[in-house]
Amino acid sequence: MPDTTALTLHVNGEDLQVVFPTHHSLLEVLRERCGLTGTKHGCELGECGTCMVLVDGMPILSCLVLAAELNEAAIETVEGLQEGATLHPLQVTFADLGAAQCGYCTPGILMAAKALLASSPEPTRDQIRSALAGNLCRCTGYHMIVEAVEVAAALVRGDTDAAPRREAIYGAAVPDEA
Helix, strand or coil, X not given: CCCEEEEEEEECCEEEEEXXXXXXXXXXXXXXXXXXXXXXXXXXXXXXXXXEEEECCEEEEHXXXXXXXXXXXXXXXXXXXXXXXXXXXXXXXXXXXCCCCCCCCHHHHHHHHHHHHHHCXXXXXXXHHHHCCCCCCCCCCCHHHHHHHHHHHHHHCCCCCCCCCHHHHHCCCCCCCC
């Protein structure tokens, strides 16, 4: 029988007592032992970003970190974004703007975006693109993802009138023909 580790993981504000094979990644422990399946299993090589979570506020790829190394670390998964029945502004804007299509990459992108907004409350579009660069999406083309993060940033800052740019929804205006 493989060596096992027993420890308390601090996940989404709760202490979870878990026992798992010592060689298991944080991704495996979150999904298989904690029942938190929002963190997706993608490439297991650190190349796709679908397994991104926050550890002590920093985005990490959970497939590349051993859970046994995270005793006393604060771990946040996509399940921890909403507070009670209230969705995080990122979740609201992603849904409202259609930034998520199949949704497989969305949890990792949401967590990367949350980390960005915590460190840069008013990010530029280039900063958003840079923060999300490690997250692969095969469906959306990223335009609405960037737009959703930009609008969510404004909502987090308290701008209740935040809205996407008109051209993001309807496309660029057709030039007047003279």
